[in-house]
Amino acid sequence: MAHGLHHIHIKSQDPRSSAQWWIDMFGATLLPEIELGSMLFTPVEFDGVRINITTPAPGENDSIDEPPRTPYYGLEHLGILTEDLDADLARFREQGLKIYERRPGPGGLEIAFVETPDGVTLELLQEPR
Secondary structure, eight states: OOOOOOOOEEOOOOOHHHHHHHHHOOOOOOOOOOOOEEEEEEOOEETTTEEEEEEEOOOTTTTTTOOOOSSSOOOOOOOEEESHHHHHHHHHHTTTTEEEEEEGGGGOEEEEEEOOOSSOOEEEEEOOO
């Protein structure tokens, strides 16, 4: 294989809390934590994909922006299949996270766009039953 997806990178003020959120919400697996100077890497693996959750790099604290509003050009969201969209949306609501939109998708999918605690947008997709 000439190429393969290695990881997704999320910057967080609290990587440990963010990693735990991915574990609790989606059953991600915690990987060994790494400290590089003042930077903390708390990676998880979700469905075979590594998600590196880190604090800002040295000098980035003052230059980090809030997440952009959707839609926007560039990596806009991550798509995650679910077997129970209603239950997942209830869990997002319980946490006070935004549900941007819920609507029918192509091919009979039911989809919803939601926010994570770190401002990453997820598209939850439920296949037709």
